[in-house]
Structure formats: structure tokens, C-alpha cells
Amino acid sequence: MANGQWFPPEWPERIRALAEGTLTPVVPKRAATVMLLRDTDGTPDVHMLRRRASMAFAGGAYAYPGGGVDPRDDDLRIGWAGPTRAWWANRLGVDETSAQAIVCAAVRETYEEAGVLLAGPTPQTVVKDTTGADWEADRASLVARDLSFAEFLDRRGLVLRSDLLGAWTRWITPEFEPRRYDTWFFVAALPDGQRTRNASTEADRTVWISPARAAASYDKGELLMMPPTVATLRQLIPYATAAEALRAAPGRDLTPVLAGARLENGEVVLSWPGHDEFTKHIPAGGTPA
Numbered sequence: 001m002a003n004g005q006w007f008p009p010e011w012p013e014r015i016r017a018l019a020e021g022t023l024t025p026v027v028p029k030r031a032a033t034v035m036l037l038r039d040t041d042g043t044p045d046v047h048m049l050r051r052r053a054s055m056a057f058a059g060g061a062y063a064y065p066g067g068g069v070d071p072r073d074d075d076l077r078i079g080w081a082g083p084t085r086a087w088w089a090n091r092l093g094v095d096e097t098s099a100q101a102i103v104c105a106a107v108r109e110t111y112e113e114a115g116v117l118l119a120g121p122t123p124q125t126v127v128k129d130t131t132g133a134d135w136e137a138d139r140a141s142l143v144a145r146d147l148s149f150a151e152f153l154d155r156r157g158l159v160l161r162s163d164l165l166g167a168w169t170r171w172i173t174p175e176f177e178p179r180r181y182d183t184w185f186f187v188a189a190l191p192d193g194q195r196t197r198n199a200s201t202e203a204d205r206t207v208w209i210s211p212a213r214a215a216a217s218y219d220k221g222e223l224l225m226m227p228p229t230v231a232t233l234r235q236l237i238p239y240a241t242a243a244e245a246l247r248a249a250p251g252r253d254l255t256p257v258l259a260g261a262r263l264e265n266g267e268v269v270l271s272w273p274g275h276d277e278f279t280k281h282i283p284a285g286g287t288p289a
Contacts, residue, residue, distance in 0.1 A: 004218040004225050005278060012282045014176040015261040015268045028172055028180035030098070032106035033066025035168065035232060036116060037242035038190040043210050044242045046233070047114060047196050049203035061224045062207075062214070065113035065200070066106070068181065073104035075150040081123035082163030091167055092184060093254060103162050106186050108149045112142055113200035118165065118188060119158040126161060128193035139199065164188050166249025169235070171228040174259035174270075182256070185232055187249055189242035211236040227278040228257070 017023035036047040048062045074097045083091075088099035111117045111130070120126040130139075138155070141147035153160060165186045173180040190196070198206040209217075211233040217223040218230050225233075239245040259272045268282040 004221050004223045005227065005230070011176065011270075012268060014178075015270060015282065016263075018176040019261055019263045019268060023176060025175035026178065026180050028182040030069040030102060030105075031067060031181040031183040032069070032102050032109060032186065033064045033183055034106050034110045034165070034186045034188050035064050035236065036110065036114065036188055036190050036196065037236075037245060038208065039241050040210070042240060043212065044236070044239060044245065045208040045210050046214070046236060047190070048207050048209060048214065048229075049113065049198065049200060050205040050207075051202055052204045061226055061229070063226065063229055064185075065110045065116075066183070067109040067113070069101045069105040070108070070145065070149070072148040072150065073101040073108065074098070075148060076100075077154065078104060078150045079119075079153045079159035081120075081159040081161050082165075088162065091250075091254070092170075102184050103165060104149055104160065106165060106184070107160055107162075108142065110188070112139060113203070114196045114206070115139070115199045116190060116194050116196055117158075118161050118191065119153060119156075120161055121157055121159075123159060123161070126164070126191040126194075127156075127158065128191075130194060143201075164191070166246045166252075167254060168249055168252050169228070169232060170254045170256045171231075172256045172258040174261070176261060183228070184254075185228065187236075187242075187245050189246065227259075227272055227275060230278075231257075231275055 014023060037044040048064060050062050085096040085100050088103055089096045092099050092102055107118045115130055117127055117130050138152055142152055165188050168185045168187050170184050172182045214223060215230060215233045218225050236245060257272055259270060261268055261270050270280040272278045
């Protein structure tokens with residue numbers, strides 16, 4: 001493996017089946033993930049977690065905190081601050097109910113997997129500390145889905161700070177994958193006073209790392225990653241601070257990136273539009289090149 005691109009062994013067979021019309025794509029589930037940034041000397045670091053090798057999807061790969069939309073993430077009782085749901089609907093390219101659910105999923109999953117909460121007692125403040133037994137009990141209830149995010153915020157007297165998020169990009173899992181996600185990527189700065197921790201049962205390691213170093217480690221084959229993770233890391237490299245990245249977010253194109261697979265001269269060609277570095281050529285009965 002020349003680099004750390006995640007490539008499951010079952011992909012060639014599934015890609016051929018899709019190209020030949022014998023595989024029916026599953027409908028992707030909506031999801032959200034957050035690139036948490038904190039400033040260091042001259043560059044922001046990004047928080048990443050390594051998915052456990054036993055995970056059915058992307059086991060062993062480095063990724064950001066995130067996950068699927070919960071059916072209750074569109075609950076209108078959620079305390080809300082920042083741009084309106086209508087504004088987010090226009091930005092994300094969905095209806096208002098879906099926009100709230102996606103933004104809520106981003107905030108909720110970041111708390112569930114990293115212990116970082118983008119919410120505060122007022123529209124201008126953010127909680128300073130989310131550690132302690134009572135916070136952990138609430139987080140565990142969220143993970144178990146015994147508690148909805150609306151109930152959690154109401155119990156704590158908090159409002160979701162949607163203004164602390166910047167929508168960055170959108171990727172859809174390829175059609176040949178058995179587990180598919182339509183994922184919106186966001187950027188956010190680590191709030192003052194809060195700290196990350198490995199709160200996810202799906203991860204065995206977490207790191208703060210500069211985007212340039214993470215991308216270089218991928219290039220050397222030292223870190224395993226999926227294409228959208230590598231692509232977003234490279235996109236973050238030019239920014240000297242988390243604030244700069246957040247200011248750039250509103251101008252980002254959110255046209256979804258979806259991999260395509262085609263048969264060409266007896267081989268399968270797998271490509272991601274606009275991201276030539278991830279193109280794979282798979283000979284008949286062979287391994288990707």
C-alpha cells in the first residue's frame with residue numbers, strides 16, 4: 001500500500017456487481033461529523049479518533065467525531081441559538097426539519113464521542129466544563145438513546161450554539177458499499193475551558209494533530225484513512241487559526257462528492273469527482289493499483 005487509503009478487500013467484487021447491474025445500492029443514512037480545531041503555534045490542530053479494528057465500517061481508520069442522525073434530532077423543542085433553521089436549510093441544501101436534524105447530530109455526536117459540547121446557558125455563552133459523574137451519566141444516556149438531545153439540553157438549561165459550526169463539505173458513501181452515509185462535514189473551534197477525551201466505544205485512540213502532519217502520515221502509509229478524511233485534512237492546511245477556517249466555511253461548496261465506478265478495458269476504475277488522488281484501477285481478478 002503506497003499510502004494509507006482505506007480499501008476493503010470486498011470492494012472489487014461489489015464494484016463489478018454494481019457496474020454489471022447486479023447490485024442494488026442501499027439508501028444512504030444522513031450523518032454529520034465535526035472537525036474540532038484548536039490553535040497551536042502557527043497552525044490549528046484537529047482532533048481525530050482511530051476506529052477500532054473490529055468495526056465493520058472503516059475499522060482501524062482515523063476519522064473525526066460523528067455519526068448518524070437520530071430520529072429525534074429534529075425535535076422542535078431543542079433550544080436553538082445562532083443562524084435560523086431556514087438559514088441552515090439554505091446552506092445545507094435540505095428542508096428546515098432536516099437542517100436542524102443534521103446540525104443537531106453534529107453537536108450531539110461531538111459530545112457523545114469527544115465530550116465536547118457546543119451549547120451554552122445563553123446564545124452568547126458556552127459551557128466551560130463537561131466533566132464529572134453527572135455529565136457522564138447524561139452522556140451515557142444520550143449514547144444509549146435513553147435521552148434525546150432536546151431532553152438533555154432542557155434538563156441542563158442550555159441552547160444549541162449553531163453559530164459555532166461552519167459547514168465545510170459533503171460526501172456520500174459510494175453506491176457499492178453495504179453501509180452508506182450522506183455526511184455533512186463541519187468545522188468548529190474547541191470551546192475555552194473544555195477538553196476532549198476518548199468517550200467513544202468505537203475508538204481505541206484519539207489524537208490532536210496538525211492537518212499537514214496527518215496528511216503526510218497518510219501519504220507514508222502510517223495512518224489509515226478514508227478519502228473524505230484525507231481530502232478535508234488537505235483543505236485545512238492553508239489556515240493558520242481555527243477562526244480563519246470558520247470564516248472560510250460559508251464560502252465552501254457543499255455539492256456532494258460521490259465516488260463512481262465504471263468498467264473500462266476489462267478493469268474497474270473507481271474515482272471520486274474532483275479528487276484524482278483517490279482513483280483506483282482494479283484489473284479483472286486483481287488488486288487495486
